[in-house]
Amino acid sequence: MIDTSKLLYCDSRYQAKRRHSRVMNVGGIQIGGDQPIRVQSMTTTNTQDVDATVAQTLALAEAGCEIVRITAPNKQAAAALGEISKKLRAAKCDVPLVADIHFLPAAAMEAAKHVEKVRINPGNYADKKKFAVLEYTDAAYQEELERLYESFSPIVLRCKELGRAMRIGTNHGSLSDRLMNRYGDSPLGMVESALEFIRIAESHNYYDICLSMKSSNPKVMIEAYRLAVARMNQEGMNYPLHLGVTEAGDGEDARVKSAIGIGTLLNDGLGDTIRVSLTEDPIYEVPVARDLAEKAMSLWQEQADRPLPELTKDRIDPFDFRKRATRPITLSEQCTLGGESVPAVVVKTQHRISEITDIVQDVCRTQTKLKDSKLECLQLSIQTPEDFQHFSAIHEALHSVVQAFVLELSDAIDIEHLQEFKWPHGLSGTILLQKIAREDAFYAANLLQFCRDQSFIFALDTSAEALREEIAAQLKPMGSEALILTSSLPAEDIHPVGSYRALVEAAEGCVPDAPIWLRNTLYNTLAPKDYYSDRLLESSLFTGALLCDGIGDMVSIETEPLLEKGTTLAYNILQGARARISKTEFVACPSCGRTLFDLQSVTQKIRARTDHLKGVTIAIMGCIVNGPGEMADADFGYVGGAPSKINLYVGKECVKYNVPASEALDRLIDLIKEHGKWVEPT
Incomplete structure (x- = not known):
């Protein structure tokens, strides 16, 4: 394992000194270096519904979104990106497009023809996640890396040939079994997963890359990004960062979690592009992200020329959360x-x-x-x-x-x-x-x-x-x-x-x-x-x-x-901040073209029935992409398994498959009761 005690991730923990990263070009929009923080969002339409996706992309661009991501769950959806791009350019909209790729290298190869950037999730791309427990010898681990090289190299070479950028986007909920068995379900595992893919890209002299380290838990997300920068510093890398708290949910809770995760890192001087993920119409993500971005850039500019204070390095370990030890003081009996x-x-x-x-x-x-x-x-x-x-x-x-x-x-x-x-x-x-x-x-x-x-x-x-x-x-x-x-x-x-x-x-x-x-x-x-x-x-x-x-x-x-x-x-x-739990915790994805039910309305229905369950975490996922992994951070899960069918989870184990959507909420409550977590609302 890696000793984190001597790792550094920012110039100062007392001033907001912007991290210097390399500059990458995404369809004419530059990310990193001294460029402004770029604001992104993602469409929620079915990608193969070209007109609906074009309309939503235009609305996002009009709201101030600078880069738009569109899911490509299969080769047909990836091909539809070509028509989407043509219609957007015909409408005089130059917003760069990003193809969101998870499981299918063939979809990535097709999407790269049509968009300015391709997002790859290392845990889902040419890797396995079956929650298998297996000890890897060094030789076996190296064999897996060689397999990854063969699987990942084609999309790297395609992006290099066509001048496309790439985001290597690690999600806490989708680490592969190989990484899980070596590093555990940890921020360090997230970072090492991304570095494996970066090394493959660099072996082909391809460097148009940015990184993301997303989690629904802001503490995990903060630690992962800090570790990513520290490990890149060790290896002489300076790739830009895309920040986001994934599956943040909706309403005030989602805005609070996003501000904690994204804002903390921006305050450290980290971050070149951001997305605020809300289980709402994506247009509402843009003003929140712009506020956070403008605030950070104002603070960076204000403190850019100030000399570093004469303060010793603080004793807080930024890579491992520990509550500071303090004396208990009794104010009253309660x-x-x-x-x-x-x-x-x-x-x-x-x-x-x-x-x-x-x-x-x-x-x-x-x-x-x-x-x-x-x-x-x-x-x-x-x-x-x-x-x-x-x-x-x-x-x-x-x-x-x-x-x-x-x-x-x-x-x-x-x-x-x-x-x-x-x-x-x-x-x-x-x-x-x-x-x-x-x-x-x-x-x-x-x-x-x-x-x-x-x-x-x-x-x-x-x-x-x-x-x-x-x-x-x-x-x-x-x-x-x-x-x-x-x-x-x-x-x-x-x-x-x-x-x-x-x-x-x-x-x-x-x-x-x-x-x-x-x-x-x-x-x-x-x-x-x-x-x-x-x-x-x-x-x-x-x-x-x-x-x-x-x-x-x-x-x-x-x-x-x-x-x-x-x-x-x-x-x-x-x-x-996971410092005090006073109500139900909801982990809800922000919807995209993969989603198999109306996330906004379903989330509200689940919240209305369960928001009195103090200390219970419920994950609501539109599809299987991050579902099983994010279940590991939840007590119960409600995941789209097929059209009008829901899979129900206890922890990361799927216990009920293909439950009719009309019955799924009642069955979820039955599961909560079976596991002794239900109390009647007052």
Whole structure:
């Protein structure tokens, strides 16, 4: 196996320095180098319905899609690409076309005649996936590679002859048995699968290649792309990257997962072309992808000429997810931070604390509307000493509904005000939050001592630089048993994700086990405030990137004015990053010409019947291409097996074949019941 401990995948984990890749040409559109991030999508029509496919491609191009992918499941569909291309060019549409190839080399050879780029999935192209357990000797493995050489070389030579580009697109759900047995169902296996095919292409002096490493799990996807870059660096390769979270699903969940996966990598400086995969009309993919692309390019340009900060390499292993070890802190009987606990959710009310009735009504209304995503910690702003009296009234009204309270102290509040107020008994679960600069190090220690005396928790809002240089000396002797670290302002010259990475590093010198609170504020944005307004994508990629690093014991979305929306979004981000599961997880492909049923309507029907099953993962696949593999990441699967027929899976095992579509949802629920995962909805 490969030692990843010394691998590097980006210039800086604190600044967004764009990775330099070679430039490839796709029908006049250049990808990589200093070119803009290119936005892609994929048609969902039957490829052999030429007019429908042309119409959808034109609509995608009109919406701003720069490259369009079309499936070619057989040689007849591949031949239809010729007519599609002719009609598009006759309509003055020059958008490059990509043929999506999986199982059939003959389809690839035909498609290359008509399109500007061919996508090959290594796990499905000239390779086998039967979930066979077999130990390969080195000699046997080499024989398999020689077989791959014979099978893959013809399409490489055809693309080289015709001037076509190629994407080697590895999917987590379709690794071959050979790779699975040597590397396991792992990101490293995904990378090695692609490298095998690249080496074959390079043996023919063919280099017009980009790579993708897609998974429905953003953490797996992030790790795989980072490993791909690191391994390419080792082998002197610099191919451009196509980013995407596959089978992300629909609605807010899909946008959150896509922003976490794609946004995290763009923030690392990785990525040259992207696709946001939604189980919706593909035209809705384009604006989300454009937002992510424009944000990244703005950040890259902003930080391009800045010198790298004088920071040591952070201790987070970017190739292997591990939750950062922290001290458990008990806020209340129902809420514990740190340790083995899942991250807690804090929601900030936008009401003034004097508006007691409005706050109480808002909280109660929010709690009534939400299911499992309960409001755990309520954040209130304390502007003057008189506001403490209002807090007492709010605590009295809500302590049975809210598990903990955060009091955000303004600069006008100091230790004397806290000491003078007659704190009522029974205020356990209270967190005092205050921003502390380096020159107030002694004050920070006094505030921590006050919190310990009162059985409160102190949330220290500070910078890594202040913590490392002045405050550390005051806090180190006191320990972290009543301390949370957070930062509401990014450090100078590094991006907000880098600010939290630096904060964690600074904590290593004084309070290494202090829990971290991830605060989404107006200032913790990854682009200028006046540039990017979508709170969902912004919060998802900022918080999700850190959660995937293993950083984060509390989360707050303070940019969202509505309690209900802020609470729901926080839980959705935690679920998207696989940091906390609070509802059913749906893995749903975005549809294409292979799909054997209406994915959008079927997904909605399955969601309506099963979205109360906390902790259960259901995969909904339109065809068999990635179905069996993606089942490995799901508890149950609903896969198109034939027209009007559904195959049902438990894990990666198909247990029911060719179930009539009209009965399939009921049979799926029966399977869930048989395996003890069903609960009746309330």
